[in-house]
Amino acid sequence: DAGVTQSPTHLIKTRGQQVTLRCSPKSGHDTVSWYQQALGQGPQFIFQYYEEEERQRGNFPDRFSGHQFPNYSSELNVNALLLGDSALYLCASSAGGLLAFFGQGTRLTVV
């Protein structure tokens, strides 16, 4: 079992560009949550996907959007990148149970 895998591991983008981050959940998990973690801060909840729909959203602008595919994998899209979007983006998967498993994250740098 590969656990939660995210790609790419690192990414550099220019202000105003768009970015897509990908997540494959742990086998048997149907729920994917995305988090943004700025340096020195805890992860901040962006949104959660279940049954291919966004079920809950944190306090993030509409520039942040996502998608879940029938195989439960997920994408996070960020449009019109700002310098402040530079962070570690974490994906966590769960099966509606008690435990969430995190991927290693994607380090996004906006220059």
Next chain:
Amino acid sequence: SQKIEQNSEALNIQEGKTATLTCNYTNYSPAYLQWYRQDPGRGPVFLLLIRENEKEKRKERLKVTFDTTLKQSLFHITASQPADSATYLCALDTFMDTGRRALTFGSGTRLQVQP
């Protein structure tokens, strides 16, 4: 407003001592509270979960307490080792309308264990 507070200052202790980390929260009624370990540049790794009706949970050298009256959790690492050096995150586990759950994290406390 809802808030989760962890000591933002790093905790430095000597190898073999017990490390105690604090998590305080306001305006939450979590069903569960979780502790995670995070190493630099890596995703959080689950350590322990404690339910609202549990006072204490242990796992090897780790112990977590949960006081819903004080709205506080304490995380202890006994016989600490340099390998325990990391950032430790407290997370409140709250149910959403869907019945699925989301985690709300504190900012974490960095622990440094000196040999």
